[in-house]
Amino acid sequence: MLKPIFAANWKMNHGPTEARAFLREFLQQVPRSSDRTLAFFPPALTLHAVQEQLQDRHEILVGVQNVHHEASGAFTGETSVGMARDAGARLVLVGHSERRHVFGETDEQSAKKCELVVRAGLIPMLCVGEKLEEREAGQTEEVVLRQLEAGLSLLDAHHAGNALIAYEPVWAIGTGRTATPQDASTVHGAIRRWLRERVGDRALTMPILYGGSVNRGNAKLLLQAPDIDGLLVGGASLDAGNWAAIVTE
Numbered sequence: 001m002l003k004p005i006f007a008a009n010w011k012m013n014h015g016p017t018e019a020r021a022f023l024r025e026f027l028q029q030v031p032r033s034s035d036r037t038l039a040f041f042p043p044a045l046t047l048h049a050v051q052e053q054l055q056d057r058h059e060i061l062v063g064v065q066n067v068h069h070e071a072s073g074a075f076t077g078e079t080s081v082g083m084a085r086d087a088g089a090r091l092v093l094v095g096h097s098e099r100r101h102v103f104g105e106t107d108e109q110s111a112k113k114c115e116l117v118v119r120a121g122l123i124p125m126l127c128v129g130e131k132l133e134e135r136e137a138g139q140t141e142e143v144v145l146r147q148l149e150a151g152l153s154l155l156d157a158h159h160a161g162n163a164l165i166a167y168e169p170v171w172a173i174g175t176g177r178t179a180t181p182q183d184a185s186t187v188h189g190a191i192r193r194w195l196r197e198r199v200g201d202r203a204l205t206m207p208i209l210y211g212g213s214v215n216r217g218n219a220k221l222l223l224q225a226p227d228i229d230g231l232l233v234g235g236a237s238l239d240a241g242n243w244a245a246i247v248t249e
């Protein structure tokens with residue numbers, strides 16, 4: 001079993017002041033441990049405050065929730081991967097379902113983002129997941145593997161093998177409806193088999209995270225299921241005490 005990764009995606013929550021208060025409380029409750037990896041994806045404007053609070057805890061990874069698919073230019077309101085790196089991010093979420101379905105991000109853009117992220121020396125966490133109607137039509141694997149293939153298409157096997165993958169079924173995100181450990185594990189297994197074709201045995205140690213209505217009641221069971229190597233959590237990561245309990249239980 002790989003060392004579990006607990007990743008908090010704060011989405012558009014927690015400005016710098018709230019983030020500082022969150023981390024003061026969280027760090028008191030969560031001692032350093034080599035048994036797990038922790039990561040935070042705060043909003044871009046909060047990144048600096050998070051880095052400041054984590055200055056003695058370099059083992060905790062910090063990332064951004066998105067970058068633009070071009071390296072620089074006239075893109076008002078956007079963040080480039082170079083800026084993310086300069087600000088201290090080590091990870092970048094790519095292709096999150098809200099980027100895809102609320103902001104219309106395409107597979108091609110996800111691919112370009114992954115390429116820029118890797119070139120900048122950062123690590124992409126590529127998010128994939130099917131919509132409810134796709135699941136009901138029996139298309140889950142087809143959709144997930146298509147997104148995976150497209151997202152990693154511009155990377156060589158070495159860099160693709162360094163990516164992190166997050167399976168987040170769209171119907172489970174923020175809905176209180178979690179995939180069962182068995183259902184999630186089946187999809188993770190399909191992802192791992194596909195990755196093995198693409199990057200060889202490196203796929204055996206590539207973390208595949210599950211996300212979608214993870215909470216204190218289901219986190220452990222999900223992590224016990226085969227091929228689920230970590231959790232990418234939205235709502236349940238917003239309260240310091242609750243998130244501390246999930247990562248330490």
Ligand SMILES: O=C(CO)COP(=O)(O)O
Nearest residue numbers: 009173174212213234235
């Ligand atoms: O989108 C998610 C994490 O990236 C999941 O969000 P929730 O945990 O709120 O369902």
